[in-house]
Amino acid sequence: MSQSLKIRIGGMHCSSCVSRVEQALKPLPGVKQVEIQLLDGSGRLVLEGAPDWNLLSEALKPGGYSIEPGSNPRPDAPAVPGASDWDSKLAPALITLLLGSVLMAAMHIVHGRAFYWLGLVVGTTVQLLWGRPFIQGTWRWIRGHGASMETLVGLGSTAALLLSVASPSHPYFEVAVFLVGFVRLGKFLESRARHRTGASVRALLSLSPPQALLLSGPAVSPALRTVDASTLVAGDLIRILPGARIPADGIVGQGSSSVDESWLSGESLPVEKSAGMRVLAGSRNGLGTLEVTVSTPARMSLLAQIIERVERAQMSRPPIQRLADEVASRFVPAVLWASLLTAIGWLAFGATVSSVLLHAVSVLVIACPCALGLATPAALVVGLGRASRQGVLFKSGAALESLARARTFVFDKTGTLTQGKPTLESCLVLNSSRTEDQWLSVAASVETGSEHPLAQAFLRASAERSLRLDAPQKVQAVPGQGVRASLGGSFVLAGTQAFLQEQGIVLPPQAIAYIDEQASRGATCVALAAEFEPAAIFAFRDLPRPDARALVAELKELGAKVRLLSGDRRATALYVASELGIHKESVDAEVLPHQKEARVAILEESEGPVVMVGDGINDAPSLARASVSVSLLGASDAAIDAAQVMLMSGRISDLARAVEVARLTLRVIRQNLAASALYNVLGIPLAAGLFESSLGIGMSPALAGAAMALSSVSVVTNSLRLRA
Numbered sequence: 001m002s003q004s005l006k007i008r009i010g011g012m013h014c015s016s017c018v019s020r021v022e023q024a025l026k027p028l029p030g031v032k033q034v035e036i037q038l039l040d041g042s043g044r045l046v047l048e049g050a051p052d053w054n055l056l057s058e059a060l061k062p063g064g065y066s067i068e069p070g071s072n073p074r075p076d077a078p079a080v081p082g083a084s085d086w087d088s089k090l091a092p093a094l095i096t097l098l099l100g101s102v103l104m105a106a107m108h109i110v111h112g113r114a115f116y117w118l119g120l121v122v123g124t125t126v127q128l129l130w131g132r133p134f135i136q137g138t139w140r141w142i143r144g145h146g147a148s149m150e151t152l153v154g155l156g157s158t159a160a161l162l163l164s165v166a167s168p169s170h171p172y173f174e175v176a177v178f179l180v181g182f183v184r185l186g187k188f189l190e191s192r193a194r195h196r197t198g199a200s201v202r203a204l205l206s207l208s209p210p211q212a213l214l215l216s217g218p219a220v221s222p223a224l225r226t227v228d229a230s231t232l233v234a235g236d237l238i239r240i241l242p243g244a245r246i247p248a249d250g251i252v253g254q255g256s257s258s259v260d261e262s263w264l265s266g267e268s269l270p271v272e273k274s275a276g277m278r279v280l281a282g283s284r285n286g287l288g289t290l291e292v293t294v295s296t297p298a299r300m301s302l303l304a305q306i307i308e309r310v311e312r313a314q315m316s317r318p319p320i321q322r323l324a325d326e327v328a329s330r331f332v333p334a335v336l337w338a339s340l341l342t343a344i345g346w347l348a349f350g351a352t353v354s355s356v357l358l359h360a361v362s363v364l365v366i367a368c369p370c371a372l373g374l375a376t377p378a379a380l381v382v383g384l385g386r387a388s389r390q391g392v393l394f395k396s397g398a399a400l401e402s403l404a405r406a407r408t409f410v411f412d413k414t415g416t417l418t419q420g421k422p423t424l425e426s427c428l429v430l431n432s433s434r435t436e437d438q439w440l441s442v443a444a445s446v447e448t449g450s451e452h453p454l455a456q457a458f459l460r461a462s463a464e465r466s467l468r469l470d471a472p473q474k475v476q477a478v479p480g481q482g483v484r485a486s487l488g489g490s491f492v493l494a495g496t497q498a499f500l501q502e503q504g505i506v507l508p509p510q511a512i513a514y515i516d517e518q519a520s521r522g523a524t525c526v527a528l529a530a531e532f533e534p535a536a537i538f539a540f541r542d543l544p545r546p547d548a549r550a551l552v553a554e555l556k557e558l559g560a561k562v563r564l565l566s567g568d569r570r571a572t573a574l575y576v577a578s579e580l581g582i583h584k585e586s587v588d589a590e591v592l593p594h595q596k597e598a599r600v601a602i603l604e605e606s607e608g609p610v611v612m613v614g615d616g617i618n619d620a621p622s623l624a625r626a627s628v629s630v631s632l633l634g635a636s637d638a639a640i641d642a643a644q645v646m647l648m649s650g651r652i653s654d655l656a657r658a659v660e661v662a663r664l665t666l667r668v669i670r671q672n673l674a675a676s677a678l679y680n681v682l683g684i685p686l687a688a689g690l691f692e693s694s695l696g697i698g699m700s701p702a703l704a705g706a707a708m709a710l711s712s713v714s715v716v717t718n719s720l721r722l723r724a
Contacts, residue, residue: 006070007043024059035315038377064140090188092130096181103174119173123161131157131180152368153183156361156701163357178702186709204307207263207282212247213239232298240290246283249301250292257288310388314381318397321376331369339363342688362687366704371711375672378719383665386722391649392658399644402628404662408607412614413566414453417548422457422540428514430534439536441467443528446485446492457540479618480567480592493529505529511537519571544579547653552581554656567591596622615639672715679711
């Protein structure tokens with residue numbers, strides 16, 4: 001049986017590292033899937049069977065990486081969990097830069113052999129103490145384990161140090177020292193910026209209290225003890241004190257209080273809770289004390305599922321990132337060739353050995369593709385975090401990218417653009433052998449057990465009138481059309497006019513006129529027949545969602561086409577469309593569930609990526625077929641499983657927020673990629689010295705190191721603009 005495991009990878013610093021980690025793990029026995037997140041070293045393994053941690057560790061050890069089981073970090077976790085210790089410490093960087101400054105000053109005070117020996121001691125000390133990760137990366141490359149950012153910096157700093165040792169009259173010890181110092185300072189700044197990108201998940205984690213008050217023993221005088229919240233299981237009885245966070249989803253047994261559920265709904269006003277009502281993990285209790293029976297284990301609460309989905313989405317790679325990763329993984333070998341060609345070129349022009357090496361080292365350092373590797377994941381993590389704070393969950397980065405590119409939005413009607421709670425408005429009795437209430441009882445009886453909104457409407461109407469229902473037999477539901485059943489020995493049909501006609505039942509003219517009149521007013525009619533004779537027509541009205549019209553207007557302002565796809569009568573669909581501002585030419589009605597999928601496919605061929613929004617079981621095929629599928633909290637399980645984007649607040653208007661975040665995130669990703677490419681396009685020739693003779697502009701290895709580090713910082717900082 002396959003299982004998904006969270007992991008932590010140590011020692012990664014660039015996208016080349018991600019590629020090598022994945023290449024090392026994928027061939028191992030039982031490994032089916034590997035996903036690695038560069039920003040914080042987190043990852044996910046899909047394995048067949050139990051994990052062999054020794055085997056996994058041995059596979060990564062030659063590359064200098066480590067692996068351990070992962071878990072959700074607490075809000076006060078270190079800046080970059082899973083990254084090497086040297087990445088996140090400021091002191092070594094500052095000490096190294098201070099020593100470099102001392103050497104620079106000593107050049108004007110101490111001369112000759114004294115400066116040489118001072119530089120040799122300082123340079124060697126810095127290289128061995130704080131340049132060691134770079135040297136190790138170079139050594140791994142020499143042993144055939146692939147080149148990375150450490151390889152390039154290690155080659156550069158070592159070359160500068162050796163050049164100084166070999167040239168006592170013109171040493172460059174300060175170059176080697178500054179190179180290590182600037183790169184380490186840049187990595188420190190980058191690690192801090194990376195830490196800020198994960199703020200959204202840490203904010204969600206902070207909602208879950210680590211402990212809970214468990215009630216056990218006799219009901220008359222139960223014992224109260226503090227337990228780890230992660231150990232709670234269904235059936236446990238817990239006490240929620242005033243002002244405390246709720247540790248697990250459950251049902252209130254005793255007490256009443258107002259509960260702040262704004263983390264999910266976005267509504268600032270607390271919700272009153274009393275016996276029999278549901279409470280959610282992560283919500284904050286008000287002034288009352290509640291006793292709650294846990295309904296699901298803490299690790300399966302809605303909050304835990306949201307955290308899991310956000311983490312998985314952040315770990316996934318959209319198509320635009322796969323291209324960048326492919327380029328970055330091939331970039332390091334190309335940089336080594338560029339450095340070699342630079343050296344050959346300067347030698348051909350008769351430059352000194354020291355000048356040749358300095359230019360080659362500058363190219364090695366400045367061309368490191370760290371910024372390119374961070375361009376997409378940094379923006380993606382921040383964008384997905386922003387979306388989660390606004391109640392929008394993406395299952396993957398690919399879904400976010402597809403939503404950003406899509407320009408056609410197709411909506412189901414019932415339960416999506418409408419409230420999904422139809423109410424019985426009127427009834428036309430066709431068979432006077434029974435009263436309206438009696439026919440309503442018959443219709444509600446055959447609809448018992450169905451999750452369809454109209455079936456639920458029948459049950460609510462019968463409950464309001466306190467009608468007795470009978471148990472149906474031989475129930476056969478026909479999706480999108482109606483239901484057949486046997487009730488008290490009679491054959492009963494309930495469904496659309498077309499459904500009854502297919503069974504050979506002809507409705508009288510007054511029934512057809514009644515259905516047409518109700519449809520023109522936006523009502524949906526259900527026809528009832530008993531023993532193949534028309535019995536009654538029930539008219540239901542489902543009001544549009546309060547925010548649906550505003551959503552349609554916003555999508556149009558964003559340049560999108562809005563379409564309505566409904567199984568209802570065309571007149572009913574047109575009435576709802578006119579209420580919401582959808583053009584009549586964009587309405588496709590009387591479409592059966594299996595036909596919706598085909599309609600979506602046709603639209604994708606003619607209009608490009610299509611976003612399908614639905615909430616019912618009947619919408620699942622079309623949701624699965626669309627480029628991007630969207631559903632709402634409270635939708636059917638089939639719709640939720642098929643959806644790539646979930647609107648957790650239940651407000652349809654949040655779709656506009658999702659589109660805005662997706663488009664803004666994609667825009668920032670493109671900016672980051674463009675900036676990374678421009679940086680290398682300009683930086684490599686500058687470091688190679690191509691502009692020295694014509695413009696007098698050059699770049700030392702130390703400045704190249706600073707520029708390389710700051711390019712990564714700039715990419716992450718640009719991504720952080722998405723947090724606003």
